[in-house]
Structures are given as C-alpha cells and as structure tokens.
Amino acid sequence: MPALLSFIGKRSLATLPILAGALVFTFVVMRLLPADPAAFLASGPGMGPEEIEAIRVNLGLDRSIPEQLLIYAGDILRGDLGRSFTTGETVVDDLAARLPASLELTVTGFLLAMLVALPLGIAAAARPGSWIDHLCRIIATAGTSLPSFVIGLLLIHIFYFNLGWAPEPVGRFDMMLFPPPVVTGSMVIDAVLAGDGAAVRSVLGRMVLPCLTMALFALAPLARITRGAMIGVLASDFVVAARAAGLPRRMVLWHYALHNAAVPIVTTLGLVFSYMLGANVLVEKVFAWPGIGSYALDAVMNADYAPVQGFVLLVAVAFALVNLLIDILYGLIDPRVGRMG
Known part of the structure; x- marks a missing residue:
C-alpha cells in the first residue's frame, strides 16, 4: 500500500506540467482569436466604442496577455474557473450541471464499443482470413474513415x-x-429513482442514437488494436508450445494469449475513453445534447473565454486520471512492467 500511494503521488506530480501546459495553451489561443467578447456583449442598440472599451476594462481585457494569464492562474488555484457571460453562471456550476449528460453518452458508448470490439478482435485474431476477420477489418476501416458527426447524421x-x-x-x-x-x-438514474416508467423510456429512447454514434466512433480503434495484439501473441513461442502440449483451445486463447495481449489493449481503452470526452463535442451538437461539449462549442462561437478554458482543463484532468489508472493496471496485469516501484 505505501508503494502504491507513493506511485500515485509521483504520477500525480508528473501530470501538473501537462495541466499547466493545457491551461496556458488554451488561454493564449483564445486571446489570439479575432473575436472580441466586449464587442459581443455590446451588440445592443446605443453601444459605441466608449461602451465597448468600458466593457473591456471591466473584463480585464485591457491588460497584457501575461498579466491576464497570471490573474487567471491565481483564480484557478482558488478553484475559480471564471464566469460565463453567455449563461451568467460560474463555469464550475455550468460544468457540474452538464457533466452528467456528457458522461451518460461517453460511458454508455464506451461500454457498448468495448462489449463488441473486444470479442470481435479476439475472434478475428483466432480465425485469420475468415469472414469475421474480414468483418473486423471492414469495421475498423470504416470507423476510422468516417467522422463522428457524419455517423450521427447518417443514423438520424x-x-x-x-x-x-x-x-x-x-x-x-x-x-x-x-x-x-x-x-x-x-437523467437515466434520476428517472429510475423516481420510479417513472414513461420518463425512463423517454430518456433511453433519446440515448440510443447518440450512444450508438459514440460506440461506432470508439469501436474501430478498439477492434483493430485487439486484433493486432492478439495476432502477435498467438504467433509467439509460448502459445505454440501451449497448443503443442495439448492444452484446450479456450484456455490458450483466453488465459495465455489474452493475458499477454492485455497491456496494449488496456492502453487503447484508456486513450479511447479520454479522447471520447473531448470528441463528443460534435456529437452533442448534432443531437442537441446539453453536455459540456456543446457548452464549450457555444462558448467558442460567442467568444466566451472562461467556459472554453474550463472545458479544456476538465478534459485534461480526466485524461491525466485515466492515464494514472492505466499505469496502475499495468502493474496489476504484468509486474514486469515495473511501473509500481
């Protein structure tokens, strides 16, 4: 346990530069955009250059970018992500209210993709050249070629x-x-807790297409990596020896081969899940889903800096947590990896 806690502490400290880099990059890029938040807020009648300049001073946009960055970093350390002038609420409250909607799509789509991709990749590797192998490669190619919003529009x-x-x-x-x-x-959990059958059916019905879109988006890389990892392991000497020893095919496939192919598969699972949190932006917009992705996209269109910066920071934190979980799983799957020391 002390070794595990020490490992978690070291990995957490190693993620701080990544989070700081994401914060600085997003902050600078937003300031370099041609859109002016002050001009957006002063779009009403009777607003002239003086009013726009007054709004800029009130928002602190008259300061230099390094000075604005230092002020923003100080606010972050106090847990203040700023306030959205589009919604009038704090970014923390907005993200907290919309995060469950995004997690519904991401987690459900990820689980659907995993339940299909892992057996499909394993079956394709166990029977190379068969129809299921060709099906796996077709799905992987099609899923890689089609953007997520195109899949969503086709399903609609x-x-x-x-x-x-x-x-x-x-x-x-x-x-x-x-x-x-x-x-x-x-919505799903709340409807179940309320015992409202009509609400449960309504929520699940509207989740089918966006969740299927997310699942098809994640299915391709998961199936491709699973197939490739399993083919490599099944051709190794120890698997050939296990087969020659007369061990059951199921034991060789699921115990020996899958266990040794688990590291690249787990890595891909973590990367795909992290990417899905950011990639659901367009999916949420296509299905008018009120999650953090559509919230950030609306903020970009309105030159609302704080929500975009908060969204990127939240996704970066999620990415760091998923990577930490992957490193812990490495040590549990194969102690030879040596990352727990």
Missing part, C-alpha cells in the same frame, strides 16, 4: 427520417413530459 437520416424508429434527436427528454427530480444529474 436512417432511423429517424426514413424509418421513424427513433424519437426526434433533440435533447435528453420529451418536452411533453415532466422531467424527474434532479438527484444525480443523470
């Missing part, structure tokens, strides 16, 4: 416009129903 066109099987892709809940009381922020 097929299942909503053409077949009429899916509800309208607008939001998380039917506007004709009363939403369940907010307990966790997750």
Whole structure:
C-alpha cells in the first residue's frame, strides 16, 4: 500500500506540467482569436466604442496577455474557473450541471464499443482470413474513415427520417413530459429513482442514437488494436508450445494469449475513453445534447473565454486520471512492467 500511494503521488506530480501546459495553451489561443467578447456583449442598440472599451476594462481585457494569464492562474488555484457571460453562471456550476449528460453518452458508448470490439478482435485474431476477420477489418476501416458527426447524421437520416424508429434527436427528454427530480444529474438514474416508467423510456429512447454514434466512433480503434495484439501473441513461442502440449483451445486463447495481449489493449481503452470526452463535442451538437461539449462549442462561437478554458482543463484532468489508472493496471496485469516501484 505505501508503494502504491507513493506511485500515485509521483504520477500525480508528473501530470501538473501537462495541466499547466493545457491551461496556458488554451488561454493564449483564445486571446489570439479575432473575436472580441466586449464587442459581443455590446451588440445592443446605443453601444459605441466608449461602451465597448468600458466593457473591456471591466473584463480585464485591457491588460497584457501575461498579466491576464497570471490573474487567471491565481483564480484557478482558488478553484475559480471564471464566469460565463453567455449563461451568467460560474463555469464550475455550468460544468457540474452538464457533466452528467456528457458522461451518460461517453460511458454508455464506451461500454457498448468495448462489449463488441473486444470479442470481435479476439475472434478475428483466432480465425485469420475468415469472414469475421474480414468483418473486423471492414469495421475498423470504416470507423476510422468516417467522422463522428457524419455517423450521427447518417443514423438520424436512417432511423429517424426514413424509418421513424427513433424519437426526434433533440435533447435528453420529451418536452411533453415532466422531467424527474434532479438527484444525480443523470437523467437515466434520476428517472429510475423516481420510479417513472414513461420518463425512463423517454430518456433511453433519446440515448440510443447518440450512444450508438459514440460506440461506432470508439469501436474501430478498439477492434483493430485487439486484433493486432492478439495476432502477435498467438504467433509467439509460448502459445505454440501451449497448443503443442495439448492444452484446450479456450484456455490458450483466453488465459495465455489474452493475458499477454492485455497491456496494449488496456492502453487503447484508456486513450479511447479520454479522447471520447473531448470528441463528443460534435456529437452533442448534432443531437442537441446539453453536455459540456456543446457548452464549450457555444462558448467558442460567442467568444466566451472562461467556459472554453474550463472545458479544456476538465478534459485534461480526466485524461491525466485515466492515464494514472492505466499505469496502475499495468502493474496489476504484468509486474514486469515495473511501473509500481
């Protein structure tokens, strides 16, 4: 246990420069954009250059970029991510209110992709050249070639416009129903806790297409890496020896081969999940899903600096936590990796 705590502490300290770099990069890039928040706020009638300049002074935009950065870094250390002038709320409150919606899509889509991709990749590696192997490669190629928003638009066109099987892709809940009381922020969990069957059906119905979009987006890299890792291990000497010794095929495949191929698979799982948190921006926009991705995209369109910076910082923290979990799993899967010391 002390070794584990020491490892976690060292890895956490190693992520601080990454988080600082993400913060500085996003801050500078937002200031270099041609959009002016003061001009956006002063878009009403009777607003002239004097009013715009007064708003700039009030927002602190009249200061130099290094000075603004130092002020913002101090606010971050106090847990203050700023306030969105678009919503009028603090960025912390906005992100906390919208994060459950994004996690619903990301976690559900990730689990669906994992449940399909891992068995598909293993089966394709166990039967190279078979129809399932060709299917795996086709899915991997198609998933890599199609952007997530294109997949979403295709699903909407097929299942909503053409077949009429899916509800309208607008939001998380039917506007004709009363939403369940907010307990966790997750519509599914809150509807179940409220015992409202109509609400549960409404929420799940609207989750199908966006979750399927996220799953198809993650399916390609997971299936491809699983197949490649398993093919490499199945061709190794110790697997050939295990087969020659007469061990059952299932034991060789699931115990020996999968265990030794777990490190690249776990790495890909972590990277895909981290990337999905940021890549759900366009998916949320396509399905009018009120998550942190659509929140950040709206902020970019309105030159609202604070929400974008808060979104990037949140995704960077999530990425660091996932990488830490991956490193811990490395030591549990294979102590020879030596990362627990």
